[in-house]
Amino acid sequence: VPGVATAPLIGIVGGLGPLAGFDLARKICEETIATRDQDHLPVALLSYPHAVPDRSSYLLGEHDHNPALPIRDVIGQLEALGCRAVGVACHTAHAPAIWDVITAGLAQRGSGVTLLNMVVETARHVRATWPTVSRVGVLTTLGTQRAGVYMAAFAEYGLTVVELPEAVQAELVHASVYDPEFGIKAHANPVSEGAVRNLRLAVKQVRAAGAQVIVLACTELPLALPDTDVGGTPLVDATRVLARALIRAVAPERLRG
Amino acid sequence: VPGVATAPLIGIVGGLGPLAGFDLARKICEETIATRDQDHLPVALLSYPHAVPDRSSYLLGEHDHNPALPIRDVIGQLEALGCRAVGVACHTAHAPAIWDVITAGLAQRGSGVTLLNMVVETARHVRATWPTVSRVGVLTTLGTQRAGVYMAAFAEYGLTVVELPEAVQAELVHASVYDPEFGIKAHANPVSEGAVRNLRLAVKQVRAAGAQVIVLACTELPLALPDTDVGGTPLVDATRVLARALIRAVAPERLRG
Numbered sequence: 001v002p003g004v005a006t007a008p009l010i011g012i013v014g015g016l017g018p019l020a021g022f023d024l025a026r027k028i029c030e031e032t033i034a035t036r037d038q039d040h041l042p043v044a045l046l047s048y049p050h051a052v053p054d055r056s057s058y059l060l061g062e063h064d065h066n067p068a069l070p071i072r073d074v075i076g077q078l079e080a081l082g083c084r085a086v087g088v089a090c091h092t093a094h095a096p097a098i099w100d101v102i103t104a105g106l107a108q109r110g111s112g113v114t115l116l117n118m119v120v121e122t123a124r125h126v127r128a129t130w131p132t133v134s135r136v137g138v139l140t141t142l143g144t145q146r147a148g149v150y151m152a153a154f155a156e157y158g159l160t161v162v163e164l165p166e167a168v169q170a171e172l173v174h175a176s177v178y179d180p181e182f183g184i185k186a187h188a189n190p191v192s193e194g195a196v197r198n199l200r201l202a203v204k205q206v207r208a209a210g211a212q213v214i215v216l217a218c219t220e221l222p223l224a225l226p227d228t229d230v231g232g233t234p235l236v237d238a239t240r241v242l243a244r245a246l247i248r249a250v251a252p253e254r255l256r257g
Numbered sequence: 258v259p260g261v262a263t264a265p266l267i268g269i270v271g272g273l274g275p276l277a278g279f280d281l282a283r284k285i286c287e288e289t290i291a292t293r294d295q296d297h298l299p300v301a302l303l304s305y306p307h308a309v310p311d312r313s314s315y316l317l318g319e320h321d322h323n324p325a326l327p328i329r330d331v332i333g334q335l336e337a338l339g340c341r342a343v344g345v346a347c348h349t350a351h352a353p354a355i356w357d358v359i360t361a362g363l364a365q366r367g368s369g370v371t372l373l374n375m376v377v378e379t380a381r382h383v384r385a386t387w388p389t390v391s392r393v394g395v396l397t398t399l400g401t402q403r404a405g406v407y408m409a410a411f412a413e414y415g416l417t418v419v420e421l422p423e424a425v426q427a428e429l430v431h432a433s434v435y436d437p438e439f440g441i442k443a444h445a446n447p448v449s450e451g452a453v454r455n456l457r458l459a460v461k462q463v464r465a466a467g468a469q470v471i472v473l474a475c476t477e478l479p480l481a482l483p484d485t486d487v488g489g490t491p492l493v494d495a496t497r498v499l500a501r502a503l504i505r506a507v508a509p510e511r512l513r514g
Binding site for chain 1: 264271272273274275276279280282283286287291292293294295296297298299300301302303304305306307308309310311334338435437442443445446
């Protein structure tokens with residue numbers, strides 16, 4: 001029997017929101033070749049939602065506590081536990097104003113951890129899976145949209161981002177995540193009918209705007225839209241893409257085909 | 258903004274199996290009063306499935322590596338992270354041959370952690386929720402059944418355990434968890450039709466044997482039977498009971514009514 005810290009550990013920065021972190025962990029299991037418990041990969045998940053200020057409102061200038069600082073501390077704890085590859089279960093945390101502060105902090109203390117970038121992994125996945133696609137719809141929160149997180153990463157892979165107009169994204173997507181009455185962060189069991197209806201409408205509209213593939217670019221969205229396509233247009237669950245990238249980073253031979 | 262380790266942390270020993278640990282974490286979120294990420298309770302979850310030998314086969318004498326030892330080590334890591342209350346997401350680990358070795362180890366090193374006992378919490382929950390019930394059906398794996406885990410704990414609360422005959426429990430419940438072809442540990446997304454059919458049959462039979470309430474006493478079972486009752490007979494999700502007990506232990510004011 002190996003000791004508790006002998007296998008390469010996958011680390012998850014959870015809590016952003018908490019259900020999204022646990023959803024990422026579940027998807028790591030689902031994407032691992034295993035028939036018994038012992039075949040699964042070791043995972044450490046730290047979910048400290050109270051300690052990480054909201055990412056989207058930081059980008060929108062509504063407060064000045066950079067969530068990068070607690071996220072960086074959590075990555076340090078994961079590394080101390082033995083984690084070799086780490087994922088952050090929040091798209092908005094990948095905006096340069098947050099992400100670059102995290103990676104600079106890791107570099108400064110000589111961290112040896114492999115920090116995977118969910119946005120880059122998603123761009124790579126879309127490019128590899130649909131080589132002829134050029135226009136990719138991105139459903140996300142306002143902070144991520146305004147920061148152009150997907151725009152920059154996708155451009156490097158020859159992909160053009162199709163976004164909804166900001167007012168529509170705000171009403172149909174951002175509110176479906178954040179609204180205290182019907183949003184996913186407040187009501188996830190079950191997700192409210194209002195959130196699902198809004199998100200389906202958003203999918204329709206971004207498809208009508210020319211998207212050939214649609215990325216669910218907020219980790220709360222797959223909780224409301226588990227489907228793999230809508231009317232033939234593929235929906236990309238970026239949380240699952242990150243799960244697969246984490247497995248590939250520590251044990252590629254265990255990745256489901 | 259509080260530091261990452263300032264709130265009382267809930268610790269989860271996951272990996273037994275891994276999906277069950279993440280399911281417990283999800284249920285902690287679902288049972289917490291929260292409308293935004295920051296309202297949720299901090300959780301540390303360590304899922305080291307490779308390091309913990311199978312609990313049921315240990316109790317059945319098929320190997321002699323007591324899973325108590327790695328479980329105790331994981332609890333030590335959780336305590337070092339600041340966890341105040343810890344749950345172990347596996348019923349079979351609550352058998353005295355395992356559980357008593359865990360608690361003795363914690364006592365020996367003067368651990369200050371509150372280790373919740375899922376079986377005792379479930380007995381207490383059944384007693385408090387259905388004061389007039391006396392016969393409780395228990396669906397579980399062979400190791401847990403033979404060790405009499407539920408029998409002893411329920412007797413203290415005036416509850417009589419109704420079990421299926423061992424051959425039936427083996428075929429309908431144990432196999433639905435462990436079978437490499439159709440069991441939940443090998444196939445959880447989705448759970449196979451065979452496992453669901455077997456488990457529904459087991460529910461029917463234990464009800465016919467006189468059970469007034471039925472406990473899903475293996476953390477894999479709620480993944481296959483999310484229902485709260487079957488034909489009017491309540492199904493108790495012991496994972497959710499443990500989730501609520503963990504919240505009550507660190508922040509009772511945040512427990513959903």
